[in-house]
Amino acid sequence: MDLTTRYMGLRLKNPLVASASPLTGKLDSIRLLEDAGAAALILPSLFQEELEAEGARYATSNVPSPADYKVGPRHYLELVRRAGRAVDVPVIASLNGVTNEGWISYAKLIEEAGAKGLELNIYFIPADLAMTGQAAERRYLDILRSVRTAVSIPVAIKLSPYFSSVGNMALALQDAGADALVLFNRFYQPDLDLAQLRLLMNLTLSDPGEIRLPLLWLAILAGRVKVSLAASTGVASADEVVKYLLVGADVVMTTSALLRHGPGHMAVLLDGLRNWLASRDFDSLEPVRGLMSQRKLKDPQALERANYIEILQGYGQG
Numbered sequence: 001m002d003l004t005t006r007y008m009g010l011r012l013k014n015p016l017v018a019s020a021s022p023l024t025g026k027l028d029s030i031r032l033l034e035d036a037g038a039a040a041l042i043l044p045s046l047f048q049e050e051l052e053a054e055g056a057r058y059a060t061s062n063v064p065s066p067a068d069y070k071v072g073p074r075h076y077l078e079l080v081r082r083a084g085r086a087v088d089v090p091v092i093a094s095l096n097g098v099t100n101e102g103w104i105s106y107a108k109l110i111e112e113a114g115a116k117g118l119e120l121n122i123y124f125i126p127a128d129l130a131m132t133g134q135a136a137e138r139r140y141l142d143i144l145r146s147v148r149t150a151v152s153i154p155v156a157i158k159l160s161p162y163f164s165s166v167g168n169m170a171l172a173l174q175d176a177g178a179d180a181l182v183l184f185n186r187f188y189q190p191d192l193d194l195a196q197l198r199l200l201m202n203l204t205l206s207d208p209g210e211i212r213l214p215l216l217w218l219a220i221l222a223g224r225v226k227v228s229l230a231a232s233t234g235v236a237s238a239d240e241v242v243k244y245l246l247v248g249a250d251v252v253m254t255t256s257a258l259l260r261h262g263p264g265h266m267a268v269l270l271d272g273l274r275n276w277l278a279s280r281d282f283d284s285l286e287p288v289r290g291l292m293s294q295r296k297l298k299d300p301q302a303l304e305r306a307n308y309i310e311i312l313q314g315y316g317q318g
């Protein structure tokens with residue numbers, strides 16, 4: 001069965017990608033993920049704050065900046081190098097930041113360390129009430145343009161769902177040089193501890209109910225943008241993988257399920273995908289991808305307002 005796919009210019013043996021997590025940060029689990037069939041790996045992010053802390057240490061000791069000396073948070077560059085040597089599948093690095101200053105030079109060092117691609121996670125909450133939506137969007141575009149100028153490897157943006165117009169933002173990112181969009185970044189929202197009256201910042205793993213928002217936007221964007229599309233969030237079983245491919249994802253990423261069940265779960269997802277395709281007499285991914293995208297639906301309005309009214313009015317009528 002031909003499961004090959006293309007993602008941000010890379011040819012992958014199948015559409016399953018291990019997204020950034022502690023599992024992709026260690027060589028033993030990286031190898032296990034490859035053994036279980038992962039077609040690519042996203043390393044955990046190198047954070048702008050880590051780079052700035054390192055930069056400040058160099059500044060106070062009168063030593064040239066890490067970018068000049070090409071040392072930086074050495075462990076990260078070392079991880080990129082070692083991961084690249086440990087597995088045959090493409091290793092994609094991840095930078096996580098909020099401004100387009102200073103840390104961008106690390107994109108170049110990451111490329112030199114052998115990363116096959118770079119994912120940008122612009123984890124940014126516009127808590128400044130004076131910041132307009134346009135200014136918030138510009139920040140994403142500025143960072144992307146700076147990174148794009150710095151490297152020649154493909155660049156993906158892990159996108160937030162919180163834009164007034166996700167589709168238009170996708171086009172703007174495409175014009176600014178993105179090779180892929182990852183839908184979506186999962187923002188870790190706080191909870192409250194009512195006994196201690198303090199913020200709870202604990203991390204919860206995702207569940208399959210969360211695929212609906214990325215599913216909607218993938219369905220809308222598929223076939224209408226030139227960039228590759230990655231589905232991310234909520235993959236627990238092969239069902240979610242198939243759904244994401246049906247709406248038009250080029251690759252499907254997973255983290256929570258791997259943390260819950262171990263790296264070997266990648267093989268369960270892959271077998272499930274193969275079985276589903278075989279049960280429908282498909283011998284490759286090609287005819288499946290985007291089969292249920294908005295462009296292919298007989299009733300494209302089904303994803304928009306008309307259907308929303310019907311759903312609300314139909315509630316409880318069986």
Ligand SMILES: Cc1cc2nc3c(=O)[nH]c(=O)nc-3n(C[C@H](O)[C@H](O)[C@H](O)COP(=O)(O)O)c2cc1C
Pocket residue numbers: 019020021022043044045046094096121158184185186203205206207232233234235253254255256257259
């Ligand atoms: C423990 C943990 C660590 C993560 N670390 C990163 C990270 O360093 N960079 C990043 O972009 N995303 C990170 N993520 C987010 C995942 O890559 C992924 O986008 C998110 O968990 C949604 O996918 P899922 O529903 O399959 O878990 C992390 C998630 C978890 C649970």
